[in-house]
Amino acid sequence: MQNPHVDLETEKWHISSLWGPMMGSTFRGRHAHFADDYFLKLSCCWFPGNFLFLKVEPCFFASFCSPPRIKDEPDDDGFYASPKEDSKPLKRPREDDDLLVLTHLFKGGGNTVACSNKFLLILQDSKAKKVKSKDKKVPEADKRKKPKKEEEQKWKWWEEERYPEGIKWKFLEHKGPVFAPPYEPLPENVKFYYDGKVMKLSTKAEEVATFFAKMLDHEYTTKEIFRKNFFKDWRKEMTSEEKSTITNLSKCDFTHMSQYFKAQSEARKQMSKEEKQKIKEENERLLKEYGYCVMDNHKERIANFKIEPPGLFRGRGNHPKMGMLKRRIMPEDIIINCSKDSKIPAPPPGHKWKEVRHDNKVTWLVSWTENIQGSIKYIMLNPSSRIKGEKDWQKYETARRLKKCVDKIRNQYREDWKSKEMKVRQRAVALYFIDKLALRAGNEKEEGETADTVGCCSLRVEHIKLHPELDGQEYVVEFDFLGKDSIRYYNKVPVEKRVFKNLQLFMENKQPEDDLFDRLNTSILNKHLQDLMEGLTAKVFRTYNASITLQQQLKELTNPDDNIPAKILSYNRANRAVAILCNHQRAPPKTFEKSMMNLQSKVPPPAQLRGSRAPSAASQETVESKKKAVQRIEEQLMKLEVQATDREENKQIALGTSKLNYLDPRISVAWCKKWGIPIEKIYNKTQREKFAWAIDMAEEDYEF
């Protein structure tokens, strides 16, 4: 189908016999009954440029989904099959070259703009826009109902066949990134002082100075490294006169600038409703125009379509580069990735892209090189997109394959503790830590380029202490190190004697700053894991242990007799067990104590409960209503107590990270179905979008 102009004549009989149901009830559904054994899938979506497409695609009813493909993943492995289909599941073909796609205007015989082989038959007509704008106005009156239509139109990519290994898409079109707004010079009356005297800065120097001024309240602007890095980079932006005048950061007075920004942000808060509305609308317009792309016939949300604005770099923890200037990204820095046959995004007037490439082996739309670490940054799709969702699903399938062989692997590494080879022993002990404690792999990092943090393979002697006996336990290892994001990992763990002895051996004749596993790195470890199971890497253990823990904990903690809030507390506790395992911490909220007090004060005093109990003399009706009142209050009390407990236990623990990245969502979905918990109690809107695949496919008997 190379010819982009599709002759519709031959298809006419399809259309005419379809038209009635299509415009009628079946328009709202996904499948139109066309003949006894034949269905047409209808779907509709908006494209940039404001066209509504209605897509018509033949399909067999029983053709449901395929599991995510992992190289040679056995087919018997935990995929979801349609309940209607027990024998070999037919895979619904990917929407592809020979699709027939029509706008709803076809009937009217609009202006035909047939499109490329893989794409669409577009019928462009002013009516399309009319319908669109009408649609847009409706929500004003009917905002609450709006989601219904959208929900029904959601594309179930998980019911479709996957692409061959390595190919990420066939068609990709987008509008390019949104750049940071240009610098707006300060008003004349906002002054910068050097050595007590007013000094007018050049625009470039002033811009960088504002970055510092905006951070003045932060503790890190007092740090030696921050100030040194900042000052060095700031001077690069100065004119030669400025450079010769401004030689000492301590003589710089940014306070006036800082006050100005505070006033600005205060003013922003005080803005009228209309002004706020205007800003909101502008953001929505931006999102609508740049926030989506078309990837393989579907409009998909982009995660980060805005280019990171310039500013001062502040890494996490004790970062050697804190305070450095993160430079402004220009179109000339940008590499665009899209299809050859797509409309290539235009660079801003007077500018050029660094490069436009057409690489469908990668998922990113835009990339640039950042100047602090020299690393590449990408614009990619939202977690709700097919390309991210498929990968996520696959991740959990890999973890489930590990479940099947984890016992074997555990036996293996226990054997390896006795190996003659030092390398093998180190590998086995490291793997034991990764498995038991859910430690991260621990790649090597370039010294002096980043904060000093470690993972398993990069642990140093100074990070552990060995206690032959501690608090009545034998062979205790005390871990104390900074992990990812400089979050402290502190744990005292009793280990098996062999592990303990091995650790003693590894530490012999070493300095505190020497590597604990000097014969090991992540690449050696992962190569070994690859031999044990296809697709196995160190991080799969984290996923596996997190998910299996959630499943076990849910089984253990859920009390069938509990009401919904109590069951949710159990869920959160199971989630919490995982977060603790993965060491997902957070700074306790600033208002924690106070909000805890507030909660306590809301608990109705016991007197209220007792007082509600009616004396026996009361009429039957009164007794009943009083009883109900008591019940209501008790329920309320219970809810508050549960809430208080939950919050207290959660003080320093972040549940979000594990929920989003480590827990197979099908476990949660199944649990909700089993106990009649609405999914909204567990997942918010974003999370439901990300996990749409799991919500759609998992039944209550799902086993991880």
Add this chain to the structure above:
DNA sequence: GCCAATACTTAGGAAAATTTAG
């Protein structure tokens, strides 16, 4: 085997939005 480059996932905190309390 080693290194640099690349691509992609995971992470906590800040800011914005929404909800609740007063």
Add this chain to the structure above:
DNA sequence: CTAAATTTTCCTAAGTATTGGC
């Protein structure tokens, strides 16, 4: 209504893992 509390979203840093060239 306003303000405070809480939740959600945004932001982008910081990890993991693979690959390809030597």
